[in-house]
Amino acid sequence: MNVDWQAVFVPSVPILETIVRGTVMYLVLFVILRITFKRIGSSSIGLGDVLMIALVAASAQNAMAREHVSVTDGILLVATIGFWSYTLDWLGHRVPRFQKFYYPPPLMLVKNGRLLPRNMRQELITEDELLTQMRRQGIEKIRRVREAYMEGDGSITFICK
Template sequence: MDGLARIDWTGMFASEVPPLELFVRGTVIYLGILVMLRVLLRREAASITVPDLLMIVLLADAGQNAMATDYHTLTDGGVLIGTIIFWNYALDWLAYHFRSVEWFVHPPPLPLVRNGRLIARNLRRESISEQELMTQLRQNGIEEIADVKLAVMEGDGRISVIRRGR
């Protein structure tokens, strides 16, 4: 019981950083990381590998330092967590109501193969080699590009394949 009396209850909950500053910092970091991940890592979204997971953890740690200055209270942490949850929900809501936001948050499918022909420009745009594409086709039971009616990279990074009818 003596331990409970020594807890600094005021220090645990009294905000050390103005909540608006935490909100602005959280917003800038959240949206900045979202833009970087959306622009640079679209094709990686479908599968999280160990290096991807490590990168996300390190981004989170680096972002936390930029977001929080040197906070130590539960209130400051709660404001940052609330900011991240707010932007996650707000972007989904905005994407539902505004096409331009939807295009950014959930990009449209990008054709990679059409009627048995590679679309080299789109493969280059997403840095997908022909070998990587062939791996995806084989996972869909297709051995030859000529057998593909349409292969597209979905907004989440997965590749969907439609076989040509014979």
């Protein structure tokens, strides 16, 4: 059994190219997902987290399976993805202009017991989905809701009358 140590550890692609490819893919996917799915739907995991997990898994798999990349290429790509994940999270906490994109503001879905269909369409939430969330929080009738908001993390907050 022979191990091709050069194929394992010597980058098969120029280092800068790996960094640029990782950067472009992370940023493009982040923007596409932020525009398409403004809210992930869970307060415990965010869009950046989901993207990081998916890209790291794909990058690591290629390096482990020796599909056209060395281990060094895979490590470099994972490090690049990790860098951008941390950097965007850092910007989201410290740069006001970026915060609005990274952490979407709440969107009102109900006002004074009345649904706001335009806002619900914007977030692709149906009346049934909203009523389900209401019931989960122990609210029986929509007329009892003064305001309901789709939060930046995808959860729905109800303020009763």
